[in-house]
Amino acid sequence: SNLSLQIRFILLQNRQGKTRLAKYYVPLEESEKHKVEYEVHRLVVNRDSKFTNFVEFRTHKVIYRRYAGLFFSLCVDITDNELAYLECIHLFVEILDHFFSNVCELDLVFNFHKVYLILDEFILAGELQETSKRAIIERMSELEKLE
């Protein structure tokens, strides 16, 4: 594809490198995905908390932040606005927190379909589509009613 998507993938990994959430907005083979997850984990897990939240990853950038035992990593284009995506990650965490009340890793493990639902409201085809926390929460409650 010729598209240079804003967001290429999102990963949630714990300190041991286990992936708790993986959404790819670019086509990748299974083996490629494994490699990517391994590399990203290695990149972020060893970085000191005093370091920047952005690292170069292949020809892109990974913007990450650690919340408790989980690393939230977004892979974006080199020219993208790092601070904006940091805010994006934070927004995502806030929303998760709202749905799972003090979200912890286990919540995400057992509710992975719900997490994906939230994510799909947030980001469409690699582009950020909704930045209002309230809007996403409203939407999620609508969806709940349908199930």
Next chain:
Amino acid sequence: MASSNSLMDSLFQRSLEDLIKGLRLGESTFISRSLEEIRREIKLTDLSTKSVALQKLSYLAALHGVDMTWAAFHAVEVVSSSRFAHKRIGYHAIAQSFSDQTPVMLLITNQLRKDLNSSNEHEVSLALECLARIGTDDLARDLTSEVFTLLGSSKALVRKKAIGVVLRVFDKYPDAVKVCFKRLVENLESSDPQLLSAVVGVFCELTAKDPRSYLPLAPEFYKILVDSRNNWVLIKVLKIFAKLASIEPRLAKKVADPVCEHMRKQNVGKSLLFECIRTVFSSLSNQEVALKLAVVKIREFLMDDDPNLKYLGLHALSIVAPKHLWAVLENKEAVVKAMSDEDPNVKLEALHLLMAMVNEDNVTEISRILMNYALKSDPLFCNEIIGSILVACSRDSYEIIVDFDWYVSLLGEMARVPHCQRGKEIEHQLIDIGTRVKDAKLELVRVSRALLIDPALLGNQFLHPILSAAAWASGEYVEFSKSPYEIAEALLQPRTCLLPDSIRAIYIYSAFKVLVFSLGAYFSSQEPTSSPLAQESTSSGPSMVNGFTYNSISSLVNMIELGLCSLSGTIDVEVQERAKNVLGFIGMIKHEIAEKATSQNSETEAHRAIAFMEDVFSEELGPVSSTAQEKVPLPEGLDLNENLEGLQEICREVLEPMAESDYSSDKVSFSVAKLRIRDQEEASSSLPPPLESSSLLAEHRKRHGLYYLSSQKSDDHNDRDGNDNNTSNEYPPANEISVDSFKPKKKISKPRPVVVKLDEGDEPKRKPDASSSNDESLSRAIQTALMGKGKGKEKEKEKERVKENHEMNVDTENIEQSSRREKKNKKNGERSGKRSSRRQRGKEASVTKPVEVPDLLL
């Protein structure tokens, strides 16, 4: 019975939660067992069971790498359910696992269409999300009209998602533009910030690839820039303007004001502020007011404690450094401080900025500082530092260097840095300087000698390339050496066995050059050698050695002979051959060395042989341009294509495809070594017997020997080993030298030596990016759409809005002409996600007739 089995499966199906719990207890066997269950369950007719199975499978696929492509058809089944829960699971599975290669892709077109047309907005959303993720060419084409309808939906949510999908649809099926583009542009006027954000996001992507096509929309974007209060929207609009302003300078002036306004706001978000600064630095840097304000603001970033802001501050400075170095110089302290930061990213940015500040006057000082850092740093950063020094100093044929003696000794110093891994580059530069800068040869030989005689260096494999260069230089410029004996001894010391054979071969050859030189000096000295002449000379001219005594020359010859004897039996052919060549030569002239002491007969065979060899080495080797090969004129009557096609015929079974080699496609090169290796491989496979191919090859070689390279080495060694036996006497010499004269600078005591440069420059030509036909058809379609829109909108606007200067005089002809010209000079500035394209963006080829910009912006 089958039915009761399925009933059991349905009733007792493990839910997703059960699966997850089970996984937590024990993995791989549990996964394979679960997969078996899933395979059974998913085939059942009951949709609920099926969808739970699919959901479990999706989970395993997403988080445990299990393959789920085999379930594609079942996903299609699940998605056809009327229950929303099922649909959701089905679409999720499809989005996750379908690709262009999925065979059942065709089956979902109708389902997607149905759901896109649904009155239930949630179903529509699901379908849109799925389409966004997996849309193929066919899907994009078939569903364009549905997407078009949805772009005008009354429900904002649906519209927003449709907009998100549009980008993908456009990419796969450019004709969709004609249908959808209008509505897309209409959405630019929406007051819903989320909707706006989506639209602007789409344009951000589109503009990045092809800014010129969207220039006519500048007024709309401008309005958003001025009115919007939403940071996300503003950031995207700024990115759009960054692209537009770089191709239309008049825009820069107009946009500078609103950007400054945003920067000056009290509580402006840091992300927005940074985007403003970045926009100013990259595209509006000629707007003085904006530039100055941005520099003030970036200082705040640099001084902040937050490492993110500090890093971004440095990063922004590196954007503005090329055109406005003063901004960097103003913040020199922050940059130097950042060099000692612990975060490797920060250090790297600081290093780049330091290198940006390097010029003729401060290069020695800065290099000194950097070398000190390098010695104290970890290997990674150390090599980054050395690498950047090498790059900066060698740019434009060492433009920045005035004192080459200092630089050559710096190169030698780099070799001594423990972590140094830049051997190849240092090697290249040492030799390069040797061939280009006559006056630096003395220092070069001095530095090389120091490197050669140190036995410790031979043990470090990263230094081998440097030693290779040192050996070559010592041999090539032996006339500058103070003690040829010492050089020869160093070249043949026992520890050289640690070197790879290719470098050892170079060592031997250099020893040979030293030998020839010394013999020449000995045989040409006229005075009877009654007293041992000084081997060391105090003069600094080219002929350092006044003469050899009989004793000194014979000890040299003996030493060399002894050193090479042991090598005459090595396995490596190159080393063995060279050793034997030299030994043979020695054998030929040895007996006459003694005779020379007694007689003055200068017509001996030996004398003639030595004179002949000296001649061979006397030609000055110069730098070779990378375009030299292309300049070799074809001899009359030579029809390359025809001959080579025949060659390919013969060797098809033997030869690997040319594309895999790393030679440029301009050169036709042939590696005999590759063929031999391939032969051996074939021998063990079921392909035609190698004997047949290699004899065919031999036959062909006899007939067309001209095309075969004689050396097995790759082309970039040809510079150095210029004395390799080139059979191509038919071709004119490839060396091209044009001398640039250089005026000495006023203040410097020692004038800058002459540096040989080549006419066409020495960088290999960068191939222009191949333009995809999809891109072209998309931009053509957009331009057509805008033309039509422009004419229609004119009337609307005059009726609805009374704004000054809001005419859209889109010139039909201009657009068409410029689009045609675009195809001819396709610019290299397309976003390819690679760093190199960023640098080229500034140099976009400007079309002579630009698209007319709306008057608003003039």
